[in-house]
Amino acid sequence: MEKAHEVLIRNLCEHTALEEEDIAEVRALTFTVRDYAPNEDFICQGDEPEHSVLVVSGMVARYHLLGSGRRQYLAFHLTGDLPDAQGLFIDQMDHGLSALGPASVAFIPHRELFAAFRRRSLFGMAVWRETLLDAAIFREAITNNSARPMQARMAHLFCELFYRARAAQLVRGNRCRMPISLAQLGETLGMAIATVNRTLADLRRSGAMDLRDGELIVLKWRELQRLGDFNPAYLHQKRQSPPQAAAHVGARSGSRAGNNSVAGTSSMGRGRCP
Numbered sequence: 001m002e003k004a005h006e007v008l009i010r011n012l013c014e015h016t017a018l019e020e021e022d023i024a025e026v027r028a029l030t031f032t033v034r035d036y037a038p039n040e041d042f043i044c045q046g047d048e049p050e051h052s053v054l055v056v057s058g059m060v061a062r063y064h065l066l067g068s069g070r071r072q073y074l075a076f077h078l079t080g081d082l083p084d085a086q087g088l089f090i091d092q093m094d095h096g097l098s099a100l101g102p103a104s105v106a107f108i109p110h111r112e113l114f115a116a117f118r119r120r121s122l123f124g125m126a127v128w129r130e131t132l133l134d135a136a137i138f139r140e141a142i143t144n145n146s147a148r149p150m151q152a153r154m155a156h157l158f159c160e161l162f163y164r165a166r167a168a169q170l171v172r173g174n175r176c177r178m179p180i181s182l183a184q185l186g187e188t189l190g191m192a193i194a195t196v197n198r199t200l201a202d203l204r205r206s207g208a209m210d211l212r213d214g215e216l217i218v219l220k221w222r223e224l225q226r227l228g229d230f231n232p233a234y235l236h237q238k239r240q241s242p243p244q245a246a247a248h249v250g251a252r253s254g255s256r257a258g259n260n261s262v263a264g265t266s267s268m269g270r271g272r273c274p
Contacts (some may be wrong), residue, residue, distance in 0.1 A: 004031035004056050004106035005232050011080030013273030014237060015133070015165060016126035020272040025116040025123050031106040036099035038179065043097040051107040055079050058103025061180060062095050063187075073188040075137055076100070076161060076180070078168050084129045088113065101214060130179030136234045145190050149227060150199045155228030158209055162218050163232050178202035178216040203227070 005027050012018055012026075019051040033056055036042055043053065045065050055077050062083055063071045074095060083097055088110055099105075117124030137160070144156050165176040180188075186196045203209055208224035210217040220225055 002056070003140070004054055007056050007080050007106075008054050008082075010274070011082075011168070012123075012126040012130075014080075015129055015221050016122065016273075018126060018174050018273050019122065022120050022123040022126070023272060025120050029108050029112050029116065031108060033104055033106045036103050036105060038099055038101050041096055041098045042105055043084060043087075043093055045093055045096045048091060048092045049084065049093055051109055052082060052087060053084050054106040054108060055081045055083065055098065056104040056106050058102045059177065060103050060105065061098055061100050061184070064095055064099065069170065071187050073238075075134065075141065075182060076188075078161075078164055079170060080168050082127065083128055083134075084269055085130045086134070088127075098209075100184070101177065124255055133236060136236060140234050143257050150189075150191060150195060152227060152229050153191075154196075155186075155203060155208070156183070157189065157215055157228075158203075158211075159225055159228045159230035160235070162216055162221075163225075163230075163235065167235075167237050174218045175215050177214060178211065179214040230258060 007074060009018070009023055009026050018026075031054070032051075034042070036058075042060075043049070057079055059092050060077045060081075060083055061073050062075045062077065063073045075083075077097075084093070087093060113127070117127070124138075134191070140160070144153050148156060161178060162171065163177055170176050182193060182196050182200070185191070186193050186202075189196070191199065200211060203224075206220075206223060206227060208220045208227060210219065224230075
């Protein structure tokens with residue numbers, strides 16, 4: 001498994017041109033890595049945070065716990081994400097975080113992060129940018145759940161997760177791990193379980209995707225993007241690896257997002273990022 005500090009450096013370099021001094025600050029941080037079983041909580045609503053967490057491997061979910069005990073899933077986080085960076089600036093967590101499948105998470109003390117921010121403002125801005133990207137995803141989720149019909153709602157979620165997984169180098173061919181149950185899909189998209197089953201069946205019949213054994217399989221990217229009304233601009237990803245040729249996805253090196261490829265390349269000053 002990749003070391004926690006390298007995971008964080010790689011993620012921040014997707015949107016910020018870190019310098020050697022910033023990378024040195026990251027490598028000097030204390031990372032305490034813990035493994036979690038599927039559906040195990042590691043941050044609870046109401047906690048008073050003293051650490052930020054980094055997803056080292058696997059997939060985790062952010063959720064609200066309702067008075068009835070039900071959950072509303074708010075967002076999903078992949079390897080490299082800082083899912084509770086907001087906790088640096090609030091006294092009490094207003095949401096929880098749990099593993100979806102097996103996941104490894106690193107805890108970073110807030111006091112060390114604040115000291116590093118004072119020494120290296122660019123590093124602090126990179127972490128702040130993580131919170132802005134989270135906010136953009138939240139805004140899109142509100143639009144998705146309130147304004148799009150059921151099929152578009154589900155297709156959009158699949159597009160977003162596949163696109164983000166590709167940027168995090170987690171896609172293999174046309175597949176990525178997605179250990180989300182049908183019940184969790186319903187609690188994310190505001191659908192009854194019968195509606196989840198019907199909507200997923202409709203998407204499968206379209207030939208655009210499949211979801212089996214904890215894997216999302218994208219068969220026709222352009223069609224899935226069309227069905228989900230998906231425009232990745234809100235993800236604000238400045239730098240991505242060139243799309244690899246894939247028979248099912250139809251990616252071509254140098255092509256633009258919007259055709260059958262998932263993402264093209266974009267230039268960005270990379271500073272000392274690896």
